[in-house]
Amino acid sequence: MSTVRTDDTIPNNVDLASDKRLQRALEQWQPSFLSWWREMGPHGFQADEVFLRTAVSVEPDGWAHFDYVKMPDYRWGIFLTEPVAGRTIGFGDDLGKPVWQQVPGEHRNTLRRLIVTQGDTEPASVEQQRLLGLTCPSLYDLRNLFQVNVEEGRHLWAMVYLLHSHFGRDGREEAEALLTRRSGDPDRPRILGAFNQPCDDWLSFFMFTFFTDRDGKYQLLALAESGFDPLARTTRFMLTEEAHHMFVGETGVGRILQRTAELMKLAKGEDVRPLGGIDLPLVQRALNLWYSLSLDLFGGEISSNAASFFASGLKGRAKEESFADHRALEGSYALETVKEGRVAREEVPLRNAMNEVLRDAYVEDCQRGVDKWNRILAEAGVAFTLVLPHRRFHRHIGLYADVSADPRGELLSREEFERRKEEWLPSEADRAYVRSLMTQPVYAPGEMANWIAPPRQGIKGRPADFVYVRRAEA
Numbered sequence: 001m002s003t004v005r006t007d008d009t010i011p012n013n014v015d016l017a018s019d020k021r022l023q024r025a026l027e028q029w030q031p032s033f034l035s036w037w038r039e040m041g042p043h044g045f046q047a048d049e050v051f052l053r054t055a056v057s058v059e060p061d062g063w064a065h066f067d068y069v070k071m072p073d074y075r076w077g078i079f080l081t082e083p084v085a086g087r088t089i090g091f092g093d094d095l096g097k098p099v100w101q102q103v104p105g106e107h108r109n110t111l112r113r114l115i116v117t118q119g120d121t122e123p124a125s126v127e128q129q130r131l132l133g134l135t136c137p138s139l140y141d142l143r144n145l146f147q148v149n150v151e152e153g154r155h156l157w158a159m160v161y162l163l164h165s166h167f168g169r170d171g172r173e174e175a176e177a178l179l180t181r182r183s184g185d186p187d188r189p190r191i192l193g194a195f196n197q198p199c200d201d202w203l204s205f206f207m208f209t210f211f212t213d214r215d216g217k218y219q220l221l222a223l224a225e226s227g228f229d230p231l232a233r234t235t236r237f238m239l240t241e242e243a244h245h246m247f248v249g250e251t252g253v254g255r256i257l258q259r260t261a262e263l264m265k266l267a268k269g270e271d272v273r274p275l276g277g278i279d280l281p282l283v284q285r286a287l288n289l290w291y292s293l294s295l296d297l298f299g300g301e302i303s304s305n306a307a308s309f310f311a312s313g314l315k316g317r318a319k320e321e322s323f324a325d326h327r328a329l330e331g332s333y334a335l336e337t338v339k340e341g342r343v344a345r346e347e348v349p350l351r352n353a354m355n356e357v358l359r360d361a362y363v364e365d366c367q368r369g370v371d372k373w374n375r376i377l378a379e380a381g382v383a384f385t386l387v388l389p390h391r392r393f394h395r396h397i398g399l400y401a402d403v404s405a406d407p408r409g410e411l412l413s414r415e416e417f418e419r420r421k422e423e424w425l426p427s428e429a430d431r432a433y434v435r436s437l438m439t440q441p442v443y444a445p446g447e448m449a450n451w452i453a454p455p456r457q458g459i460k461g462r463p464a465d466f467v468y469v470r471r472a473e474a
């Protein structure tokens with residue numbers, strides 16, 4: 001059992017103190033991280049005391065320690081789940097061989113790229129969300145936003161630890177670069193598309209945490225299978241934190257639906273906008289946007305990279321143990337492609353379809369959440385069903401990048417898509433309307449903006465009117 005050191009500058013359960021070089025390197029990176037956090041983290045709240053969950057160890061009673069903390073004083077630490085004795089590689093060509101504690105030379109570049117790509121998403125989302133506190137619907141939501149933000153910061157630490165401890169000078173340079181790219185900056189953008197999109201209203205934030213953080217969950221599940229054991233152990237612990245982010249998204253959208261259903265009754269079948277509600281077709285358009293952007297994050301449907309990640313034991317399938325065949329050398333995957341304007345079926349070798357296999361698991365998980373949203377509407381007596389659009393809709397990566405399709409997947413001309421896209425994706429007017437609802441923050445304990453219902457429960461047994469954030473100047 002590894003001991004947890006919380007008295008160190010960097011809390012950790014990896015015995016950092018025994019590796020002075022590594023400790024020094026990370027202690028040198030820390031001020032850069034903090035200055036990034038002050039510049040690009042939540043704007044206007046750095047002096048506030050926030051009721052946050054902080055990981056102080058990986059034990060069940062240690063990783064969810066709640067207390068007031070100023071965000072810059074949050075104890076960003078390095079936590080890996082305990083090693084599994086005798087763990088072997090669970091898939092690919094090296095199936096059954098012992099996992100690696102050091103990076104195998106032949107996989108060094110690939111592993112570094114996987115870690116950097118994952119690592120880049122973490123600060124990116126903090127940057128995307130940095131102004132949301134200024135328009136929060138309640139102190140409860142403000143606290144949840146900050147919880148997500150500090151944990152994404154910790155996830156960056158998790159990846160930087162791997163870069164510093166296993167990739168030498170290249171790793172240190174990559175760690176610096178993770179702090180210099182900026183979400184949405186045309187000159188130095190973040191690596192992946194969805195992480196450069198604006199996420200500047202709370203409807204987007206809840207859709208982002210539902211759909212985009214869930215992509216994160218599936219990427220982490222796939223990396224948690226990795227034959228590179230430090231990566232597997234790091235991502236396993238990250239998954240425990242990730243669950244809360246998706247809870248924020250699922251319940252956030254659910255509370256909007258609840259409130260809209262109430263307002264629909266008051267509006268007697270008329271538009272809810274005069275009552276300050278978010279109408280359901282607009283919720284559907286926001287869903288279409290964030291779902292399709294998040295589908296792109298899984299990469300191309302047919303991918304030789306994905307095949308080689310799998311073959312070499314670097315990135316598996318989510319819950320690899322649930323599959324019967326861990327080599328995946330036989331069998332194929334039937335994909336729908338588009339050839340000369342028509343949908344056709346194509347069989348591809350299973351390993352080349354690993355991105356699609358992971359995307360399948362993701363889609364299924366999304367559908368479960370959407371079903372819960374639809375139950376909220378049904379129980380409120382509202383005849384409206386939210387649906388996930390077809391995978392061909394609004395894609396920018398992979399087989400469908402050059403295809404125009406409606407949300408049902410029917411192929412269209414580019415002109416028709418352009419003409420009709422405001423039926424399916426948020427328009428400028430939609431965005432302006434959502435922003436108009438969120439011009440004022442709600443900082444009074446227990447109060448809630450008009451467009452969203454209160455949560456069913458508070459955080460960690462605290463009541464709804466608990467002071468989740470003590471405002472510095474209040």
Ligand SMILES: [Fe+2]
Nearest residue numbers: 122152155216
């Ligand atoms: Fe994360």
Ligand SMILES: [Fe+2]
Nearest residue numbers: 213216242245
């Ligand atoms: Fe997350």
